[in-house]
Amino acid sequence: MNRTEIEEKVKAFLIEELEIEEDKIFPEAKLKEDMGIDSLDFVDIVVIVERNFGFKIKAEEMAGVDTFSKFCDYIESKIS
Amino acid sequence: MGIWSCLGTSIEEVKDSLFNGKSGIGIEEIRKGYGYQSALTGIVKKPVLKGLIDRHLRRGLSEEAEYAFMASLDAFKMAGVDQAYLDANECGCIFGNDSSAKPVIEAHKIMDEKHDTELLGQSYIFQAMNSTVTMNMSTIFRLKGVNFTVSAACASGSHSIGLAYMLIKQGLQDMVLCGGAQETNYYSMASFDAIGAFSKNEENPQKASRPFDRNRDGLVPSGGAAALVLEDYDHAVARGANIIAEVVGYGFSSNGTAVISQPSDEGCVRAMQRAMNDAGIKAGDVDYINAHATGTRQGDMYEAMAIDKLFRGEHALVSSTKGMTGHECWMAGASEVIYSIIMMQNSFVARNLNLEEPDDCAQHLNLPKETVEAEINTVLSNSFGFGGTNSALVIKKLI
Numbered sequence: 001m002n003r004t005e006i007e008e009k010v011k012a013f014l015i016e017e018l019e020i021e022e023d024k025i026f027p028e029a030k031l032k033e034d035m036g037i038d039s040l041d042f043v044d045i046v047v048i049v050e051r052n053f054g055f056k057i058k059a060e061e062m063a064g065v066d067t068f069s070k071f072c073d074y075i076e077s078k079i080s
Numbered sequence: 081m082g083i084w085s086c087l088g089t090s091i092e093e094v095k096d097s098l099f100n101g102k103s104g105i106g107i108e109e110i111r112k113g114y115g116y117q118s119a120l121t122g123i124v125k126k127p128v129l130k131g132l133i134d135r136h137l138r139r140g141l142s143e144e145a146e147y148a149f150m151a152s153l154d155a156f157k158m159a160g161v162d163q164a165y166l167d168a169n170e171c172g173c174i175f176g177n178d179s180s181a182k183p184v185i186e187a188h189k190i191m192d193e194k195h196d197t198e199l200l201g202q203s204y205i206f207q208a209m210n211s212t213v214t215m216n217m218s219t220i221f222r223l224k225g226v227n228f229t230v231s232a233a234c235a236s237g238s239h240s241i242g243l244a245y246m247l248i249k250q251g252l253q254d255m256v257l258c259g260g261a262q263e264t265n266y267y268s269m270a271s272f273d274a275i276g277a278f279s280k281n282e283e284n285p286q287k288a289s290r291p292f293d294r295n296r297d298g299l300v301p302s303g304g305a306a307a308l309v310l311e312d313y314d315h316a317v318a319r320g321a322n323i324i325a326e327v328v329g330y331g332f333s334s335n336g337t338a339v340i341s342q343p344s345d346e347g348c349v350r351a352m353q354r355a356m357n358d359a360g361i362k363a364g365d366v367d368y369i370n371a372h373a374t375g376t377r378q379g380d381m382y383e384a385m386a387i388d389k390l391f392r393g394e395h396a397l398v399s400s401t402k403g404m405t406g407h408e409c410w411m412a413g414a415s416e417v418i419y420s421i422i423m424m425q426n427s428f429v430a431r432n433l434n435l436e437e438p439d440d441c442a443q444h445l446n447l448p449k450e451t452v453e454a455e456i457n458t459v460l461s462n463s464f465g466f467g468g469t470n471s472a473l474v475i476k477k478l479i
Contacts, residue, residue, distance in 0.1 A: 018135065043202035
């Protein structure tokens with residue numbers, strides 16, 4: 001899966017499963033402040049990522065992952 | 081008041097169903113393959129909440145809490161209570177609910193497969209607890225008063241109204257959102273089906289629920305939600321509220337017998353008598369009794385004996401709306417108060433649908449087989465549940 005495919009897949013689940021408006025999703029968009037993702041959403045995101053990308057997010061690895069772009073970086077690093 | 085049931089999803093629609101004797105019962109095919117002895121159930125429309133409330137408020141809603149939200153929306157609307165009022169004033173929340181099987185079972189299926197709680201997601205905990213309805217309604221409407229759930233089997237909804245009434249009567253609350261909710265998914269009723277309590281008349285679904293009839297063969301499970309805004313009378317008058325009826329009596333009892341599923345005429349009598357004493361009325365003052373009668377042999381018989389003891393020779397008409405709705409279980413005590421108030425407002429008594437030949441035990445009850453147009457000023461509504469929990473409410477028309 002290349003970078004573009006990862007971004008499309010992440011964007012798709014943010015829109016479909018978390019109901020985030022498409023125009024709020026851009027590379028530098030903050031997960032919490034811009035997209036409104038809260039701590040309980042992250043509990044669901046662990047499940048969604050496992051289903052879509054086949055690995056389980058570890059909380060300790062998420063430190064500093066605060067934008068859409070960095071989130072895709074993290075996923076890319078885990079599946080490459 | 082607001083209602084979401086197999087008879088309709090608005091007061092007007094439910095009124096028409098009650099008046100015309102329309103059944104809400106059908107077959108859920110998936111129950112057959114799942115292993116039920118009977119696939120009969122009330123057919124309840126699924127609400128669409130997307131677009132109505134934000135996802136963050138929706139995610140903790142179980143099926144029955146979704147029904148309760150729709151009913152609560154209508155109840156607040158009819159009461160003239162908006163979010164600005166709720167933000168500025170104290171309103172409590174008490175609902176009857178005694179299960180939330182679907183999220184429990186779904187979560188355990190995931191656990192059996194994944195063996196990892198981190199792969200459950202966050203919704204199940206808020207959906208799986210019996211208090212799912214009150215925790216969600218209190219959060220969605222940002223309520224500030226009393227907040228808890230009554231789990232009392234098939235009397236849960238009735239007790240919730242009774243407790244709200246008592247809190248208001250004691251001056252502890254001015255306004256309480258109360259009611260009952262009941263899930264209808266096929267997971268939820270398997271253990272009830274296991275004890276052979278359900279009618280097996282799958283050939284004629286709309287004739288399967290037949291309270292007080294000689295040929296009844298069990299109840300039909302059903303569900304949805306019913307919500308009422310109870311309010312202190314003076315408070316409601318001062319607010320200029322649209323007052324539609326008054327709760328004037330609440331009676332409760334426990335059977336005091338040693339068999340968990342065995343009804344008791346004596347227990348029913350004590351609950352009804354206590355409600356009438358609380359209301360300061362006599363048997364002769366009651367115009368209509370909304371019976372608990374579910375269509376089981378034992379339950380109908382003991383309730384008929386109890387009503388006969390208190391009301392023989394009196395004018396009260398008796399009907400069980402469960403001939404139309406099936407048994408709405410944890411919701412029933414609240415929905416049946418709404419059905420009764422609808423009848424009160426529109427001067428009729430709904431028929432005992434499917435009552436063809438009254439059983440011997442019910443020979444002395446005034447059981448209408450057709451809709452009766454009559455002035456109804458005082459109603460007694462009965463609800464009885466497993467474990468011997470009994471509740472009775474007296475409702476009066478505001479004259």
